[in-house]
Amino acid sequence: MLIRFIRVSHYRREHAPLRKYLPSDITITQMHKYFIEKHNNVDCSYYTYRAFVRDRMKISFAKLGHEECEQCEVFGQHDLTHTKNSLDLDKCDICKKWNAHIKKATEARKKYREDGESTTEWTPMKICVSADLQKVIMLPRIDTFKQVLFTQRIIAFNESFVAVGKHQQTLGPSAVIWHKGLAGRKKEELCSAFHKYLLSQRDVLSIKIWLDNCAAQNKNWTLFSFLAHIINSSDIAANVLEIYFFEPGYSFMSADSFHHQVEQSMNSYGSSLNTGAGGKIYDFNDFQGAIEQVKMKNVKVLSMELSDFRDWKDHSSLMKIKKYSPRPYLSDIVKLKFERGSFSLWYSNEYNSHYTEVNFLTAKYLKNLTEPNVRSQSQSVTKSRKADIIKKLCPLMPENRRHFWEELPVSNEATNLSQDID
Structure with a gap:
């Protein structure tokens, strides 16, 4: 079986934690074709192969981000x-x-639609965006060569912030991007991506962000601790940050539309360049170039540097949270608000209800508001993965695309085994 390119996705993890998913440039048809070529003495139909991969190997073929409820x-x-x-x-x-569930989904969609249709609510100083992490993207992306199927690659990340509805006419999408050789997608990295975006909007006075309900990605006390920190910092001018969550299964938003445009751009990228046929993303710079060529106005790409990653911490106090009646549960919250001058969060379990204030940060943190540590070392990839890419895939690339892979930082394989099972 061809399993070296399968990755666990943040999509559906809450509902299907044991499932894995195909990256966007690989299909089950390709897998079956190359399985038959490699094992030509095995009589295995497409349907038998598909059923085995789906049921026994727990690999999904669904289009991530567009799953059913x-x-x-x-x-x-x-x-x-x-x-x-x-x-x-x-x-x-x-x-x-x-x-x-369906009542919340309807209310969320109504609120989101109202935000999108408003022509007076949003201004250059008051913005409304949706944010989401794009589905799994593997580099290099050269799916016309079957050697890719047998080679471990690295993941590229794109946390996109896209204006809602008619607001898109004035505020272009922003893509915060990085790759696995630099950092992963843990809470600290995702908070760092939010930080990068908010710094790019440092003069805006009010920011509203629509997010999906992915617990690990968007609903956690580390992110909330970060938001309480940034709204009270001198890094941005905003006086209020609002976060709205879609109901699970009904979270299609402007960020998803942008991701579709990115996918289309990657599929055609290079056709006008001297790099051969279109659709080839050889390195991280090509990935950035494909996003910059998306056919939308004012696309901004914010490429993360090592110094942009900080070790944001969860400073919430479970003791404090437990004392509230009713107690706030992350799974029930549908909207949040953070205001300058206060380290509390305001939350509601209903879209049309008033906020309830919660003093959720530890007394120790509030007494000593320390800045998080800035990363001094990249995550890096294993030596074996880098060597595999250079040996098998670099010969398929133009010479001027090989430098990225040759300079990719590596780590000690003995202490970084998780890289090979991500």
Whole structure:
């Protein structure tokens, strides 16, 4: 089986933690074709191969970011007599749960639509964007060569911040990008990406951000600690930061549309350059170039440097949080607000309800508001992965694209084994 390029995605992790996913430039058809070429003595149909990969190897073929809603699927399967027009809210817990779920999804979409259609609410000093991490992108991206299927590559990341609705006419999308040789996608790195973007909007006075409900990525106390820190810093001028969360399964937003444009640009990138056929992304600079050529106005690419990554910490106090009644639970929160002059957060479990204030930071942190440490060392890749790329894939690249791979920092394989199973 061809498994060296499979990656765990942040999408669906909360609902399907054991699943892995194909990167966007690999298909199950390609996998089956090359499996037959490699094992020509094995009689294995496409459908048998697909079923084995899906059921036994737990590899998904879904288009990440456009998945169906799990809660709606559970509701649709649990009892055929219980439909959206004939709910049993008195006795059926699944009906109750689905009814609350769909109500939140409808309210979130209505709020998001209102933000998008407003022509007076948003100004250069008051902006509204959606933010999301693009689905798995592997470098180099040269899928016309089957050697790619047998070679471990590195992940490129794109945390995009895209204006909502008509606001796009004045505020172009921003793509904060980095690669696995520099850093990963843990909470600290994602907070650093938010930091990079907010610094690019340092003169804006009010910022509203729509996010999906991915717990590891967008709903965590590390991010909330960071937001309380940045709103009270001199790094930005904003007086208020608002965060709105979509209901799981119903989170399509402007950032997703931008990611589609990025995907299209990568598929055609290089066709006008002296690099052979289009659709080849040889190195990180090509990835950046493809984003810059997206057919949208005022696209801005913010490439992360090592010094942009900081070790943001979770400074929340569980003791303080437990004392509140009702206690705030991350899974229930649908909107947040942070204001300059206060280190509290204001939250609500309903889109149309008032905020409740929570003093959530530890007393120790509030007494000594220390800055997080700036990274001094890149994450790096293993020597074996770098050597594999240079040996198998660099010969397929123009000579002027090989420097990135030759200079890619490496780490001690004995202390970085996780790189080969990410």
